Amino acid sequence: MELLTQISEALQQGNEELVHQGTQQAIAEKIPPKKILDDGLIAGMNAIGERFGRHEVFLPDVLMAAKAMVKGMEPLKPLLIRDDVPSLGKVVIGTVQGDLHDIGKNLVGIMLKGAGFEVVDLGKSVSPEKFIDAAVNENAEIIGMSALLTTTMSVMKKVTELRKQKNLQGKIKIVVGGAPVTKEFATEIGADGYAFDAANSVACVKQLMGHA
Amino acid sequence: MFPVSPKICKWPPSEVLPERSNIIKKEGLKDASKFLPLLEQAEKLFVDFSAPTGLVGEISADQFERVFEGLGQNEPQAPLREIYPKAQALALFGITLGPTISSQIESLFESDDFVLGYLLDCMASLACERAVDHASHQFADAYEGLSTMAYSPGYCGWHISAQKTLFQMIEPQTIGISLNEDFLMSPLKSTTGVLVAGPREIHGVKPGYPFCRQCKCRTCLDRLTTVQ
Ligand code: B12
Ligand code: SF4
Numbered sequence: 001m002e003l004l005t006q007i008s009e010a011l012q013q014g015n016e017e018l019v020h021q022g023t024q025q026a027i028a029e030k031i032p033p034k035k036i037l038d039d040g041l042i043a044g045m046n047a048i049g050e051r052f053g054r055h056e057v058f059l060p061d062v063l064m065a066a067k068a069m070v071k072g073m074e075p076l077k078p079l080l081i082r083d084d085v086p087s088l089g090k091v092v093i094g095t096v097q098g099d100l101h102d103i104g105k106n107l108v109g110i111m112l113k114g115a116g117f118e119v120v121d122l123g124k125s126v127s128p129e130k131f132i133d134a135a136v137n138e139n140a141e142i143i144g145m146s147a148l149l150t151t152t153m154s155v156m157k158k159v160t161e162l163r164k165q166k167n168l169q170g171k172i173k174i175v176v177g178g179a180p181v182t183k184e185f186a187t188e189i190g191a192d193g194y195a196f197d198a199a200n201s202v203a204c205v206k207q208l209m210g211h212a
Numbered sequence: 213m214f215p216v217s218p219k220i221c222k223w224p225p226s227e228v229l230p231e232r233s234n235i236i237k238k239e240g241l242k243d244a245s246k247f248l249p250l251l252e253q254a255e256k257l258f259v260d261f262s263a264p265t266g267l268v269g270e271i272s273a274d275q276f277e278r279v280f281e282g283l284g285q286n287e288p289q290a291p292l293r294e295i296y297p298k299a300q301a302l303a304l305f306g307i308t309l310g311p312t313i314s315s316q317i318e319s320l321f322e323s324d325d326f327v328l329g330y331l332l333d334c335m336a337s338l339a340c341e342r343a344v345d346h347a348s349h350q351f352a353d354a355y356e357g358l359s360t361m362a363y364s365p366g367y368c369g370w371h372i373s374a375q376k377t378l379f380q381m382i383e384p385q386t387i388g389i390s391l392n393e394d395f396l397m398s399p400l401k402s403t404t405g406v407l408v409a410g411p412r413e414i415h416g417v418k419p420g421y422p423f424c425r426q427c428k429c430r431t432c433l434d435r436l437t438t439v440q
Contacts (some may be wrong), residue, residue: 010398014327058240060247063327096393103333107319121307151372151394182426 003029004040007072011044012051014064019044019072033079037116041072045114047053050195052199059107062199066114077095087118089209092134093144094122096155104178107198115202126156135172142205147178156181157189164190173208218269218304218382223346225259230307230338236421239334254331262336263310265387266347268407270303273288276406279381282365282374285438290369291417292406299410300358303351306384307343308402309336336401344403351407359412366395368417368432378404 003026010018015045019041026036048065051057093109095102102124109119120138126145135143143163147153156176163172175193176186186194193208195201206212234249241247271279276296280286286293296302313336320329344362352360366372375395379385382404391400397404408415417432424430 058242060241060327060330061238063330064246067324067327070360098392100398101317102398103321103330106326107330110326149366149372149394149396152396155301179428182427182428 004031004036004043007036007040008044008047011065011068011072012048013039014061014068016068019068020074023072024075027079029147033076033083034085036076037080037085038193041069041076042114042116045069045111049111049115049199049202053203059198063107063110066110068116088116088211089140089205090118090120090140091142091144091205092120092122092131092138092140093146094126094131095146095148096123096152096159097125097127098155099110099147099152100124100150101178102146104198105144105146105150108146108177108195108201109200112144112204112205115206117205128155128162131159132162132166132168132172136168141171141173141209143172143174144201144205145174145176145178147176147181150180153178153181153185154183156191160190175201175204175208213221218267218386220387221266221268221347221350223264223266223343225262225264227338228262228264228342228346229255229258229319230335230342231410234338235331235334238338239331250328250331253328254335257316257328257332257338258313261310261316262313262401263337264307264339264343265310266305266343267382267384267387268303268305268306268347268351269382270301273297273299273302275381276302276304279377279406280374282371282377285371285373287371287421287423288368288422288428289423290371291421292363292368292370292408295363295410295414296406296408299408299416301351301355301409303407303409304378304382304404305344305347305362305407306378306382306387306389306402306404307340307347308387308389308397308399309339310385310388310401311399312429314400328392340401340403344405352409358409359415360407360409361415362405362407364403367429368427369421369423370438375404378406 004093030058052062095105173192176191177195183194193204236244317333348360365374365393372395391397
């Protein structure tokens with residue numbers, strides 16, 4: 001089996017050690033870092049993401065793969081920085097003001113990183129101003145917001161309104177998610193995307209960025 | 213509104229630790245052996261870092277009416293409105309696993325140990341439900357022959373803002389639970405509600421209400437099987 005395919009397979013099995021070794025070997029064999037990333041690590045994450053979407057595997061399997069990806073990135077990251085390899089796009093993500101539940105947001109961040117996006121995690125209880133300012137300062141294309149309760153999800157509307165006030169609709173897209181959030185709510189508040197779970201959030205962000 | 217005098221219960225973490233098979237089933241761990249070491253690790257962390265504590269206070273139907281109506285935002289057809297007047301006994305509860313388990317989960321995610329963090333989070337969420345079952349059992353013991361079921365603000369048309377009146381009545385602050393302006397409780401792994409004891413046939417909520425369209429959890433049917 002070709003080395004990059006082996007890395008992708010090992011990643012899907014969540015085998016951290018094999019992924020790490022394989023990546024090191026690929027670097028030693030002078031395979032371009034971007035190719036190792038795209039055809040080894042990201043290919044593996046995409047494949048397991050698709051299997052998750054088809055309910056063939058469950059979230060812990062996907063997380064195991066993501067953990068293996070972190071291991072594979074260890075030797076690769078300095079080379080990607082050296083070569084100035086661009087990410088698929090930049091996403092600032094956070095849990096909305098008043099809300100402290102961050103597992104959902106963390107999972108979405110992990111999946112987006114696994115798919116090749118750069119993720120800036122603003123943490124919990126993030127104010128609308130902070131979302132917008134961070135997106136502008138970081139030059140991010142996407143804001144991702146998460147909420148646990150119907151009461152805290154109302155903050156999402158404030159962010160879409162603030163974006164409008166600042167005339168940033170063309171520049172920054174907004175995606176929302178979390179247990180009480182629905183597609184209808186996303187449309188109602190003027191968000192650009194909604195995803196039911198972490199795997200779908202990758203598809204949603206890719207679509208908004210024109211990578212679908 | 214005068215707070216009731218609730219009873220504090222403390223359970224050893226091992227008593228509310230969910231069955232491993234429940235997590236395997238809920239999380240679809242097909243290759244359970246792959247996850248076994250992590251599950252064992254999560255169980256150990258759960259036992260070391262959770263402090264399951266509950267507060268249960270019996271109240272009259274009149275007192276409960278005020279808690280239930282809360283800030284007046286319930287759905288007109290909230291099923292609990294029909295259920296609680298038929299109850300023979302009611303008790304408010306607040307249950308928490310304490311703050312340390314949430315910090316532990318958070319630090320696992322921060323150190324990229326997210327598979328373990330995720331499993332511990334699922335374990336803790338299920339443990340909260342188990343603690344509610346324990347409180348429900350203890351309450352049911354005092355009312356032999358009656359069926360007890362827990363209902364919570366934020367579910368099935370009972371608006372989450374009723375947390376405010378519930379907190380005024382039972383004061384879960386005494387066991388370290390606080391409520392913010394958006395009705396979010398800290399620690400995160402906390403839950404509140406009312407235990408309703410009465411004849412079995414008064415219980416149960418089935419989908420079909422207008423507000424069910426927004427509901428993703430559909431726990432009503434599962435919960436029916438947990439009637440004590
Ligand atoms: C487990 C659970 C609990 C547990 C743990 C809670 C916790 N936060 O740790 C316990 C038992 C403690 C609990 C308590 C309560 N809960 Co609860 N709980 C749930 C449940 C079943 C799952 C939540 C969860 O942890 N999911 C796992 C995580 C990983 O998923 P997630 O956060 O949703 O994230 C995923 C997606 O939403 C999405 N996503 C998330 N963020 C983002 C962001 C972006 C940008 C995108 C694209 C996608 C995305 O991807 C994530 C990964 O797949 C939900 C119902 C449900 N099925 O979702 C109710 C739910 C959240 N709870 C609810 C309620 C009401 C409560 C209580 C108020 C009940 C009470 N009176 O005690 C309390 C509040 C707790 C508090 N601290 O204030 C309601 C909230 C609705 C409302 N009315 O506001 C829900 C929605 C159930 C319902 N009625 O439909 N709860
Ligand atoms: S579907 Fe079931 S759990 Fe959901 S709101 Fe309706 S009755 Fe309640």
